[in-house]
Structure formats: C-alpha cells, structure tokens
Amino acid sequence: xxxxxxxxxxxxxxxxxxxxxxxxxxxxxxxxxxxxxxxxxxxxxxxxxxxxxxxxxxxxxxxxxxxxxxxxxxxxxxxxxxxxxxxxxxxxxxxxxxxxxxxxxxxxxxxxxxxxxxxxxxxxxxxxxxxxxxxxxxxxxxxxxxxxx
Amino acid sequence: xxxxxxxxxxxxxxxxxxxxxxxxxxxxxxxxxxxxxxxxxxxxxxxxxxxxxxxxxxxxxxxxxxxxxxxxxxxxxxxxxxxxxxxxxxxxxxxxxxxxxxxxxxxxxxxxxxxxxxxxxxxxxxxxxxxxxxxxxxxxxxxxxxxxxxxxxxxxxxxxxxxxxxxxxxxxxxxxxxxxxxxxxxxxxxxxxxxxxxxxxxxxxxxxxxxxxxxxxxxxxxxxxxxxxxxxxxxxxxxxxxxxxxxxxxxxxxxxxxxxxxxxxxxxxxxxxxxxxxxxxxxxxxxxxxxxxxxxxxxxxxxxxxxxxxxxxxxxxxxxxxxxxxxxxxxxxxxxxxxxxxxxxxxxxxxxxxxxxxxxxxxxxxxxxxxxxxxxxxxxxxxxxxxxxxxxxxxxxxxxxxxxxxxxxxxxxxxxxxxxxxxxxxxxxxxxxxxxxxx
Numbered sequence: 001x002x003x004x005x006x007x008x009x010x011x012x013x014x015x016x017x018x019x020x021x022x023x024x025x026x027x028x029x030x031x032x033x034x035x036x037x038x039x040x041x042x043x044x045x046x047x048x049x050x051x052x053x054x055x056x057x058x059x060x061x062x063x064x065x066x067x068x069x070x071x072x073x074x075x076x077x078x079x080x081x082x083x084x085x086x087x088x089x090x091x092x093x094x095x096x097x098x099x100x101x102x103x104x105x106x107x108x109x110x111x112x113x114x115x116x117x118x119x120x121x122x123x124x125x126x127x128x129x130x131x132x133x134x135x136x137x138x139x140x141x142x143x144x145x146x147x148x149x
Numbered sequence: 150x151x152x153x154x155x156x157x158x159x160x161x162x163x164x165x166x167x168x169x170x171x172x173x174x175x176x177x178x179x180x181x182x183x184x185x186x187x188x189x190x191x192x193x194x195x196x197x198x199x200x201x202x203x204x205x206x207x208x209x210x211x212x213x214x215x216x217x218x219x220x221x222x223x224x225x226x227x228x229x230x231x232x233x234x235x236x237x238x239x240x241x242x243x244x245x246x247x248x249x250x251x252x253x254x255x256x257x258x259x260x261x262x263x264x265x266x267x268x269x270x271x272x273x274x275x276x277x278x279x280x281x282x283x284x285x286x287x288x289x290x291x292x293x294x295x296x297x298x299x300x301x302x303x304x305x306x307x308x309x310x311x312x313x314x315x316x317x318x319x320x321x322x323x324x325x326x327x328x329x330x331x332x333x334x335x336x337x338x339x340x341x342x343x344x345x346x347x348x349x350x351x352x353x354x355x356x357x358x359x360x361x362x363x364x365x366x367x368x369x370x371x372x373x374x375x376x377x378x379x380x381x382x383x384x385x386x387x388x389x390x391x392x393x394x395x396x397x398x399x400x401x402x403x404x405x406x407x408x409x410x411x412x413x414x415x416x417x418x419x420x421x422x423x424x425x426x427x428x429x430x431x432x433x434x435x436x437x438x439x440x441x442x443x444x445x446x447x448x449x450x451x452x453x454x455x456x457x458x459x460x461x462x463x464x465x466x467x468x469x470x471x472x473x474x475x476x477x478x479x480x481x482x483x484x485x486x487x488x489x490x491x492x493x494x495x496x497x498x499x500x501x502x503x504x505x506x507x508x509x510x511x512x513x514x515x516x517x518x519x520x521x522x523x524x525x526x527x528x529x530x531x532x533x534x535x536x537x538x539x540x541x542x543x544x545x546x547x548x549x550x551x552x553x554x555x556x557x558x559x560x561x562x563x564x565x566x567x568x569x570x571x572x573x574x575x576x577x578x579x580x581x582x583x584x585x586x587x588x
Contacts, residue, residue, distance in 0.1 A: 045410050045447055054404075054412055054445060057354050071554055085450045085484055090518070092554040096585050097378035099274065100301060102313045102345065102363065105354070105404070109264075110588075119261070 030078050031135040032145040033117070035124045042127075042144045048083050050127060051091070053098055056106040058125060066108050067116045067128035068092075075113065079129045082147045117141065268305055274587030275300040278376045284577035295321045297376060299344070301587070309352065315345040343428070344395065355403040362428060363400065366416040366441040367392035367457040368478040368491040377585040380516060380523060381547050381561045386531035387510020391474050391493040392459055393466075396420035397428055398436070410447040414455075415440070424465030435463035437472075451482035457493070470497040470506075487516040507535040523549040540568040555585040 032047055034040075040059050049055035056064055068091075069076040076088040084091050098104035111119065116128040121140035135143055277298045283291040298318040305311050322339025326332070347361025364372045370388045373379065398420025405413050422437030443455035457476040464472040476493030492511040499505065510531035517524050525547050533539035547561040559581045566574050 049410065049412075049447075052451075055406075056404075086518075087520070089521070089551060089554040093378060093551075093585075096274075096555065096587055097373070097375065099303075099587065100276070100315075100375050100378070100585070101372050102347070102349075103372065107268075115260070 028078065028149040029132040030075050030082075030129050030147040030149075031132045031143045032079075032083075032127070032129045032147070033120050033135050033138075033141045033143055034127050035120055035122075036140045036142050037124045038127075038142060044083065044145060047127075047145065050106075051079075051084060052094070053105050062125040064106060065119075065123050065126040066106055067119060067126060068095075068108050068110050069113060069116065069129070070110055073113070075129065075131055078147060078149050082149075269307075271302055271304045272587075273300065273302055274585070276375060276377050276583065276585045276587075278382070278581055278583035280382060280579050280581040282577065282579050284575060286573070286575040286577065289577075296382070296581075299375075309350060311349040311351065313345060313347055313349065314343065317342045317344050346428075353403070355405055357402050358399070359402065360399045362395055362397050365392050365394060365396050365439065365459075366400070366402075366418065367439070367459065368441075368455075368476050368493060369480060369489055370491065375585075376581070376583040377555065377557060380514070380525050380549055380559070381527070381545060382559065382579050382581050382583075383545070383561065383563060385491070385510070385512040385514075385527065385529045386541055386543055387491075387493055387508075387512070390531065390533070391495040391508065391510060392439075392457065392476065393423045393437075396437070396439070412445040414443040414445065417441075422461040422464060423467070424461075424463065432465040433463045433469070435461065437461035437464075449481055449483045451480060451487075453480045454478075464497070467497050468499060468502075470499045472497050485518045487518070489514050489516075508533050521551045523547075523551070538569050542566045542568075555587075557583050559583065 032042075034042065038058070040046075046055060050064055050066065051068075058064055069079070071088045071092045073088075076091075080086055080088045080091040086094075095104070095108050109119075111128075113130045113134050117130050117134050117138040120126040120128045120130075121138055129147075130138075132143075132146060135141060275298070278296050280294040280296050281291070282294055296319065298321075300316050300318075301314065302316075303311065303313045318339065318341055320339040322341050323336055324334060325336040327335045343362065345361075345363055347359050347363050350358045352358070364374075366372060368388075370379075370384055371392060371394075374384060374388070376382060396418055398418055400416055400418035402416035403414070405415075407413050417438075417440045419436050419438050421431040422435070424432040424435075437460065439457065439459040441455060441457045443453055446452045446454075455478050457474075457478070459472070459474040461472045464470050472495065474493060474495040476491060478489070478491040480489040481487070490511065490513040492509070494507065494509040497506040508531075510529075512527055512529040514527040515525055527543075527545040527547070529543040529545065531541050542565070544564045544566075545561060547559065549560075550558045552558065560578070561581075562576065562578045564574075564576045
C-alpha cells in the first residue's frame with residue numbers, strides 16, 4: 001500500500017514539474033497582436049519596419065497606432081531581440097533619438113501589458129506585443145505572430 | 150431567595166454592559182457596512198457623472214481637472230445620500246451592480262482621454278553632458294567642460310500640425326550687465342543658441358511641410374549628432390564645414406514604398422543659405438536649395454544608402470562664391486556590428502578670383518555593441534582646400550557604457566595628423582557623461 005502511494009506521489013510530482021515548466025516556457029512566448037478588424041497581411045518584416053518607424057500606415061491608409069512595453073519589461077527585450085535584433089535599451093534610445101532629431105514619423109505609446117492588450121482590442125489601427133498568455137485571454141484582438149524565446 | 154437575588158444583581162451588573170457592548174459592536178459593524186456601501190455608490194456616481202460629461206462633450210474631449218472632480222464629488226455625494234435615504238434596505242440596486250462590470254472599460258477610456266490631453270500639452274525634453282578633456286598639445290591644460298544643456302519644446306496641435314524647438318546652452322553661458330545704465334556687459338561667456346524652431350504639417354506619409362529653422366538635411370551626422378545617441382563627443386572633421394549647420398527656410402519631405410519593403414525617403418528645401426543673419430536677415434536675394442535622398446532596403450538588419458545635393462549661387466559666407474556641394478552616405482547594421490560612412494565635397498566658384506576652391510572630407514566608422522557596451526573606431530579625413538597641405542587625418546578609438554537607455558559614459562581618444570608641417574600633430578582624449586532628459 002505504501003509503495004503504491006509512493007509511486008502515485010512520484011508521478012503526481014512529475015506531472016506538477018512538467019506543468020510548472022511548461023507554464024514558465026509559455027510565459028516566455030510573446031504575441032504580436034492587432035485589432036480583430038485589421039485586414040492587413042502582416043509579415044515579420046512589416047512588424048520590424050513599423051517598430052523602426054519606417055512604415056507608418058496600414059494598407060487602408062490609416063495611421064498605425066503603435067504600442068511598446070516599458071524597457072524594463074522582459075517582453076520588450078524578447079521582442080526587440082527577435083524582431084529588431086537589438087536590445088530593448090537600444091530600441092528605446094532609437095525612439096528618443098528620432099524625437100530629438102525631429103525625424104520621428106509615428107508616435108510610440110509605452111504602456112504596461114494589460115493596457116496594451118486593452119487598447120489594441122479597442123483601436124482598429126493599433127498594434128502591440130504582449131505575452132501569449134495575456135493575448136489568449138483578451139477578446140477582439142488577433143495574434144499575427146508568436147515569438148518563442 | 151437572597152442568593153438568587155444576588156446572582157441576578159451580579160448578572161445585571163456584569164453581563165448587561167457586555168451585552169450592550171456587543172450591541173454597540175453590531176451597530177458599529179452596521180454603520181461600517183453602510184459607509185462602505187456609501188463609498189461604493191459615491192464612486193459609482195462619480196464615474197457615471199464623468200461618463201455623462203464625456204459623452205455630452207465627446208467631440209470636445211473635456212479635460213479632467215481637479216476642480217471638476219471636486220464638483221463631481223459634491224454632486225455625487227448629494228445623490229448618494231438621497232439614494233441611500235430612499236433605498237435603505239438595498240443600498241445598491243441590481244442595475245448599479247451590473248454597471249460595475251463596465252468600469253474597466255470606463256477606466257481605460259478615462260486613462261486614454263487623459264493621455265490625449267497630455268499629448269496635446271507642450272512636451273519638454275532635453276539633454277546635458279559634462280566632459281573632461283586632456284590633450285598632448287603644448288600649453289593646453291586638462292579641463293572639465295560643461296559642454297551642453299539643450300532643451301526641447303514640442304507641441305502637437307490638431308490638424309496634424311506640430312511645433313518643435315531646441316534651445317542650446319553651450320559652455321554654461323553667463324551674461325552680466327554693468328548695472329550703470331550704459332547697457333554694456335561686464336561678463337559674457339558661453340553661448341545661447343536657438344538651434345531649431347519650426348512648424349510641421351504632416352499631410353501624409355508622402356508629403357509633409359516644414360517651415361522655420363532646422364538642421365541641414367545632409368548625410369547622417371548633420372542631423373544625427375546628439376551626444377546621448379552618438380558614440381563620440383567630437384564630430385567627424387568635415388561635418389558643418391561643407392554643408393551648412395542650419396537652414397532657415399522651408400522644406401518638403403516624405404517617404405514612399407518603391408516596391409515591397411523598399412523605401413525611398415526624400416527631403417528638399419529652400420533657405421537663406423549661409424548668408425543668413427540671426428534668423429532675421431538674408432544678405433542677398435539668392436536662396437540656397439538642397440535635396441537629400443535615402444534608399445532603405447530590407448537587407449541586413451539596417452541598410453540605408455543616400456545622397457545629398459546643395460547649391461547656393463551667392464554664398465556670402467564665402468565671398469559671394471557660387472557654391473555647389475554634394476555628398477554620399479551609407480549605414481549598415483547586422484546584429485551587433487554597425488558601419489557608417491559619409492563623403493562630401495564642396496566646390497566654390499569665385500567670379501572675381503580666377504581659381505576655384507574645392508574641399509572634401511569623409512569618414513568610415515565601425516561600431517561593435519555588446520550588451521551595454523559599445524566599442525568603435527573611426528577613420529576621418531578633411532581637406533580644406535585643393536592643396537594637400539591643409540589635409541587633416543584623424544584616427545579615433547572610443548568606448549561607451551550605457552547605464553540605461555538615457556544615460557551614457559563615454560571615453561574617446563583621437564589622434565590628429567596634419568599634412569601642414571607647420572602644425573604639430575597631437576593626440577587628445579575626452580571622458581564624458583551624457584544624459585537624455587526626456588522620457
């Protein structure tokens with residue numbers, strides 16, 4: 001009986017470990033999201049150009065409403081490294097540099113994850129990136145890309 | 150019997166206050182509960198009032214001021230009290246409870262509304278730097294230099310109109326009058342300079358208009374020169390010596406997608422030229438014109454290639470010469486490695502003097518970035534005249550450490566070589582701290 005209980009306990013512990021590990025792995029996944037009504041075909045290159053201030057309008061002619069996470073948010077680092085091939089710090093310095101040079105074309109809005117999710121769900125021309133787990137819970141948004149760290 | 154009487158007395162003396170206390174506690178609990186309910190209703194009514202006022206003036210986007218909030222609170226309190234009086238049993242009705250579910254949306258809306266108000270207010274940013282300079286040149290002392298304090302003011306108007314300005318305080322300016330009625334200065338050091346003041350009308354991605362004073366769109370460093378975002382405090386030798394630093398005039402600029410993911414950015418302008426005086430006068434009627442084109446391709450992480458053209462038929466700063474300048478630039482980045490280079494050439498034609506003058510300059514810069522560190526080298530040449538004797542060559546090594554996205558520590562070492570044998574070659578270094586003061 002004790003041996004049986006020990007076996008059950010071990011298998012339960014194993015399952016728990018797998019669950020915790022898979023959860024932590026999923027937490028590293030970021031999703032690039034747009035409003036559910038966005039009809040553009042969005043590629044990784046387009047996202048890079050949007051976040052480099054090179055592309056500022058959707059195909060419909062509407063100005064892109066751009067959301068970034070704060071520099072200290074780990075999600076920003078994952079996104080910047082994956083899409084821009086530079087650190088979050090360097091990416092933020094680029095925005096500041098564009099501002100002082102007076103060459104900035106699109107304004108960037110820096111908001112926390114939940115607000116990014118909410119705003120993207122509200123505004124048809126918005127784009128942002130948030131953890132996949134947050135994106136899956138938010139209505140009225142469309143995941144256009146998943147970034148695995 | 151007596152015993153029963155005494156026991157009753159004891160019970161009345163001891164237990165009654167306890168019972169009374171428990172009744173009081175119950176009363177307090179009830180009151181606390183009522184207060185909590187009242188608070189909830191007040192909050193709800195404040196939100197509702199705010200929502201109503203927003204809906205009423207939806208197009209005007211009513212600003213949320215402290216005074217207005219206070220008025221709302223007073224009105225809400227009155228309504229809450231009357232509500233409570235009329236509905237003593239069920240303080241919060243079912244409908245009101247249901248309305249709470251819309252509060253997150255309302256909060257988001259209010260937050261966004263406030264952000265919009267902030268966006269429309271004037272934005273202030275800036276940067277500052279402090280240097281420690283040392284040189285091997287004879288007679289030059291090592292020194293601290295409070296080099297720049299620059300303030301940026303910008304404002305976004307409706308109708309896609311934007312204002313931008315930069316005021317620079319260089320070398321901690323000080324101007325002090327004699328205070329004797331003469332109007333003369335006792336002290337005047339440093340420089341206060343309005344480097345930019347302009348209005349933009351952003352019509353579309355393809356067409357925008359700028360009018361005012363702005364940095365000459367020429368190559369890379371002419372605009373991209375701000376200490377918190379460039380690797381060295383020293384600019385390459387030919388910068389501002391071939392193309393002028395500023396334009397007082399008007400420009401058209403925009404960007405166009407040539408084919409999928411290939412962009413062409415242009416900026417063309419007309420201005421007073423270098424004969425401009427204090428942003429007020431032009432010494433001649435001839436205007437300078439310029440054009441900069443940039444091609445951006447989806448190759449590497451960054452790929453940009455461009456050219457600049459500039460003409461002033463009557464350049465007062467060069468003895469009314471006819472000036473033509475052209476330049477080429479490239480910037481490439483792959484991962485941690487960035488390369489940028491510029492070449493520029495100026496041709497001055499003098500009517501009275503037979504000989505024309507040509508000057509040119511170029512640099513090539515390599516930068517390697519690793520986490521918060523940047524390490525780089527720049528080779529830099531400037532030839533002021535067409536005689537090689539004026540040629541200067543500079544080798545620069547530099548290192549940057551980024552404490553965060555806005556604050557950098559820099560170290561740079563420059564080695565100058567002059568072709569002119571009369572000028573002694575020397576090396577110098579600059580250690581600096583620089584910070585961006587914006588968000």
